[in-house]
Amino acid sequence: MRHINVLLAGLYLIGAAQPTASGAAEVRARAVIIPETKAVFGQVQSRTVVPARARIGGTVREIRISEGSEVKEGQVVAVIVDDKIALELAAAQAKIDALKSQLKNARIELERAQQLLQRGVTAQSRFDQAKTQFDVIVNQMAAAEADKSVIEQRAREGEVLAPATGRVLTVPVTEGTVLLPGEEIARIATGRYYLRLSLPERHAAEIVEGATVTIGQRGLSPTKSGSVETAREGRIAKVYPEIASGRVIADVEVSGIGDYFVNERTLVWIPVGKRKVIAVPTAAVRTRQGIDYIRIAIAQGEQDVPVILGETFSDSEEEPLVEVMTGLRDGDRVILP
Known part of the structure; x- marks a missing residue:
């Protein structure tokens, strides 16, 4: 787990191995401070x-x-039909056809009035009246065609488009x-997909933007999510200031989260504090009949001590280390196999 590795990089967790009288390597257990992580479920969300x-x-x-x-x-996702639109289109077309007939007659009347005016057998007012009638019908035709265009646009809007x-x-x-x-x-x-965390209010002070978290693989079962040692890294991108129902909300950005499932849950280990632990190399642990033992050096010689183990972690320059929850004290001389 990388965030543990960083904290351990500058610490002398265990002294250099020294040979004992029997020739076995010996190290000293040292108490160190490591981050305390909390495993929570994060939900995959979409930004929008x-x-x-x-x-x-x-x-x-x-x-x-x-x-x-x-x-x-812009892709068509559905089609909506309003049966009244077809009737409105038919009515609009019938009105246009009627106006076309009127326009044809008005044009004939205007041409006749113009010819009579040129011959001097009709008054100017008669020509003006015919021209006005023609202009009125032309404008009515334009309005009717505009009304039909509006209805046709409404029909096209029956196609629902992806925004x-x-x-x-x-x-x-x-x-x-x-x-x-x-x-x-x-x-x-x-x-873009991200993870949303909901944490207890008591951890509000320890959650900061930019902090590194570790994220399990997809799936809820431990066999699918993996362990904290094999998890991926993510970054807390935003911590929301409003606490709702005793929960702190935070968003985590992580690469490779996928683009299919929304609200899918996955395990996230987030640092919520620090604790002191005693750790030894994993090679120092012997297991017999289901019980873990660590051999230590005492004044009378050597002794196998039963222990309860905790979290396993590693340093980039050291072999894997395991937390010893009970059975060892700071400074105990641990004998390696």
Whole structure:
């Protein structure tokens, strides 16, 4: 575990091995201060989760995604149909057709009035009236075509688009569902994944931004998560100042966390304090009939002492070390095999 290694790098944990009268190597156990870690479960979260919403009301005709699908920004994820839009389009087209007929007649009347005016057999007011009628119908035609364009745009908005690139988390609707404008079609995780920790309030003082934590592999079982010795490193990116229900919330950034499961839990070992331990090389431990022993030198010679072992760690310049919880004292002469 790297954060333990850093603290141990400058400490004389165990004296240099010295040969005993029998020729075996001998070291002295020394009490040192190491970080105390707490194993908690962190939940995988996405930086941002955005909804894909319906832009019009209607009935869901088609859903083109499912939970877990990857989507690109602007991709059509569902189609909503409002049957009234088809009727409105038909009415708009009928109005345009009627105005086209009126426009054709108005153009003929205007051309006739212009010819009569040139011959001098009609008044200027008659020509002006025909031209005004023609202009009115032209403007009505433009307004009707604009109204039809608005209806066509509403029909196109029945296609629900992905607001950003990401992975679909939930699709709370099915085909045939009736929706109102603005209702949610899908939730899409679009941001970078990170771990969120929820720790007891008593550890608030020991949690700081930038601190290093160790993270197990994916999965809840110890066989899948691994041990603290084989865990990956992460960094506390943010500690939230508000304590809710006696819990401190912190975010941890870690590489290789994946991009599929959200709310997946994994083991995280986080430093919450320091403690004094007595440690010896793992080679000093002998196990007989399920009981661990360490041989020490005493005035009368050598003696095997039963011990209870704790955490195992290592220094980059030393062999693996094991914490001795009971059975040894600071300064005991440990005989290596």
